[in-house]
């Protein structure tokens with residue numbers, strides 16, 4: 001019997017907790033009413049939604065359950081936060097400030113707004129992926145109406161200095177929106193202490209169902225709806241609520257809050273074991289983002305194996321029963337490497353070989369050992385096929401991870417052979 | 428005209444029964460863990476998992492190394508050429524699964540061809556032989572074509588006489 005696959009892509013989604021699944025069931029078949037209805041079927045469900053809002057508020061330290069807006073997912077919550085704040089404040093100003101490493105749902109919402117007369121400034125991050133606070137201060141103008149900085153980064157696990165950002169936002173009287181989809185349920189969040197006005201997250205990242213997203217909005221932050229045709233969510237998000245998912249998400253949030261210390265401690269230990277094991281077993285490996293510790297999400301391991309590419313690693317790992325993600329260009333439909341890896345200044349060739357492993361509460365130490373061993377095999381096999389590995393052995397190109405001072409850089413080499421190709425095309 | 432609900436329903440059932448093989452009430456959808464769930468078709472996966480002709484030729488007559496502008500990947504093809512005919516081919520690839528499979532297939536296809544025939548090799552042949560590639564992965568097969576042509580050019584550069592010399596023997600079957 002082959003071993004069951006090791007799931008190391010909890011960033012993409014997590015399995016629904018059986019307790020959560022049980023709680024959701026009656027809301028499909030028995031308590032199926034529309035919460036907007038005024039009869040008993042509606043009222044019964046409304047009660048369940050109120051409870052879920054309280055559970056969501058509990059997870060993030062929000063005082064008032066009425067500040068919880070329910071959406072279809074993290075992406076919609078991010079769209080609502082960015083566009084809703086921008087439109088609500090357009091008489092005050094038109095300038096939006098964001099970090100370079102935001103999720104595409106934030107980046108592209110802002111790009112969309114720019115076509116309508118808004119402007120934006122992207123604040124750079126340092127080599128570990130942490131926002132430069134000095135640059136943030138510089139970016140703010142008297143036209144700035146929104147600061148959007150995520151809590152933790154999906155790709156590299158860097159935790160941002162949100163409390164400091166909250167202070168700056170308060171000093172300047174600007175709304176601060178924090179995308180916490182990568183961190184909620186895994187690392188403590190306190191919107192009040194952190195000075196956050198709006199915060200988004202998605203329960204399917206912590207053992208809740210898909211199809212529900214949460215946007216916390218402090219009532220002092222102005223927000224207009226971007227979906228029209230109903231008075232749900234106090235007129236800020238039209239559309240019938242996904243009741244079973246909301247009920248399940250609420251319970252998942254409550255459980256996550258209560259079990260957070262144990263979960264975080266467990267995955268942190270696995271993260272340390274995995275990172276240490278990989279560093280020892282796989283040569284020419286670079287870890288992206290901060291080291292395991294307070295600046296890093298306990299769930300995320302991001303690395304780049306030099307001289308090979310990410311999709312091949314992903315496919316071979318999958319074949320051997322290890323499911324991971326990659327930030328390399330060949331894996332993405334756009335053929336671009338992850339903008340996060342570019343933002344931290346990672347060499348393109350290294351970014352090509354990037355792998356993202358995200359841990360969950362069911363992973364075990366034994367699994368980590370299997371992953372380390374398997375990863376070492378996969379890397380060795382692909383290096384055996386790579387012309388770059390050869391050329392490195394021959395001293396024609398150098399390593400970026402551990403330079404020997406012989407040969408030119410991979411990037412220079414790649415540029416030359418690509419140039420050769422363009423020259424041919426011209427002829 | 429009979430508009431009773433029963434008649435109406437019956438009519439629908441008859442239409443579906445006759446024309447459609449689709450069953451609308453599958454009672455369970457199960458996740459299985461078999462090979463069905465792979466990014467590429469079986470042929471591509473086979474060439475990725477068990478690449479043919481991977482490696483270098485110590486005494487190659489032509490070597491071509493090219494990079495893909497689109498994604499930044501690199502492919503190298505080495506050829507052994509005798510009497511104007513490709514005797515052997517090897518590849519090394521820094522690239523995705525599709526690039527590895529494409530170089531494996533390309534080296535298989537061109538063995539035995541004359542230099543002249545190989546000059547008109549097209550990536551489409553690789554795509555067809557692999558039973559198709561996802562649209563975003565077509566450029567990986569182009570990389571194989573270009574690496575092969577770069578190797579042939581390298582050969583011609585080193586053997587200027589070969590460019591004009593007639594090929595011995597019958598042309599290989601395509």
Ligand code: FES
Nearest residue numbers: 330498522526567
């Ligand atoms: S070689 Fe990069 S996508 Fe195939």
